[in-house]
Amino acid sequence: EVQLVQSGAEVKKPGESLKISCKAFGYNFTTYWIGWVRQMPGKGLEWMGMIYPGDSDTRYSPSFQGQVTISADKSINSASLQWSSLKASDTAIYYCARLPFVVVVAGTQYYFDYWGQGTLVTVSS
Amino acid sequence: SSELTQPPSVSVSPGQTARITCSGDGLPKKFAFWYQQKSGQAPVLVIYEDYKRPSGIPERFSGSSSGTVATLTISGARVEDEADYYCYSTDNSGDNRGVFGGGTKLTVL
Numbered sequence: 001e002v003q004l005v006q007s008g009a010e011v012k013k014p015g016e017s018l019k020i021s022c023k024a025f026g027y028n029f030t031t032y033w034i035g036w037v038r039q040m041p042g043k044g045l046e047w048m049g050m051i052y053p054g055d056s057d058t059r060y061s062p063s064f065q066g067q068v069t070i071s072a073d074k075s076i077n078s079a080s081l082q083w084s085s086l087k088a089s090d091t092a093i094y095y096c097a098r099l100p101f102v103v104v105v106a107g108t109q110y111y112f113d114y115w116g117q118g119t120l121v122t123v124s125s
Numbered sequence: 126s127s128e129l130t131q132p133p134s135v136s137v138s139p140g141q142t143a144r145i146t147c148s149g150d151g152l153p154k155k156f157a158f159w160y161q162q163k164s165g166q167a168p169v170l171v172i173y174e175d176y177k178r179p180s181g182i183p184e185r186f187s188g189s190s191s192g193t194v195a196t197l198t199i200s201g202a203r204v205e206d207e208a209d210y211y212c213y214s215t216d217n218s219g220d221n222r223g224v225f226g227g228g229t230k231l232t233v234l
Contacts, residue, residue, distance in 0.1 A: 035223070037168075045160070045168065045211050047223035059220045095167055101221075102174055104155055110221045111158045111213060113179070115167040 002026040004034075004096050004116035011122045012086050019082040020119045022096030029077040030054040033099035033110055036070060036081050039118075040092045050099055050110070051079060086123045093118045127151060127216035129226035136232040143199040145229045147212030150193055157195030158213040159188060161206075162228075168211065172197060199231070207233045 003025040012018055022034065035050035049060040053072035060070070069082040079096055097112035129149040137143045147157055159172040170179050172188035175195060185200045199206055212226040 037225075044209075044228040045162075045225040047225060050221075050223075059222060061222055097168075102156060106154050106217075107219075108221065109155055109215050110223070111156075111170075111173060111215075112160070112168070112223075113170055113173075115169070118167050 002098065002114045004098065004114055006094075006096060006116040006119045009120040009122070011124070013125055014088055014123055015085050016123075017082070017084050018086055018121065019080050020094060020121065022079045022081075022116050024077045024079070024098070027098070029072075030074050033101075034072065034079045035097055035099050035110075035112065036068075036079075037095045037097060037112070038064075038092045039095065045095075048081070048094075053079065086121075088123050088125075090121060091123050093120050095119075127218075127222075127224045129212050129214060129224055131210075131212060131226040131229045133227070134230045134232065136234070137202050139204055139233055140201055143202045143206070143231055143233070145197045145199075145210050145212075145231065147195040147197070147226050148193055149195075149212075149214060149224075149226075151214060151217055152190060152193050152195055155214045157188070157190050159195075159197045160211045160213060161208045162211065163208045171210075202231070202233045204233050207231055 007021045036048040038046045048064045051058045072079045097115040099110040101108045156174045160168040162168040175190040176188040216222045
């Protein structure tokens, strides 16, 4: 059974660093992209970026490029999302999810199938 | 444009058919996907590749796509279908960056 298990809720102060994780079970971790999605309080879903654990190829949304770092450690089947200096506006739930692909006329298209349970990050002074 | 536009809210009575639309210029060449998110829970994939239903998703959920508009239809909506629904596709960057619609709050009462 495919499962993505995320690390627990975090409470941090502005300026602090943070790394949250997402551990994969039940499939070959190195052969699927894995991505991160932000959901700010009371708001919709935002695509942040994705990583291919097989070779660490990483893509970011322009909105999140330079603001976060996505990484993966295939030795422990785990992906991570990292901030070097948190802001209050980073307060949100962050989801990881697996990305299979389909072939379309324009090439391939990736989408989310299995999701983690979410990690609530609260940044407050 | 990579944007996907959904109505903010749709309301139906139990047993009625709910239709949620998703408009995007890229949809004629790309698939649409639909996610259901109930309050306090992670999103769940309910429709993939425009109309396919994952295992375990009730048959009352269906999808279609024509031109620049994808539609999620819930036939005989139930109270338990009340949730936020998001359409999803990918942009035209060539890097497969994902795009979500703004979400539609479905009320069944």
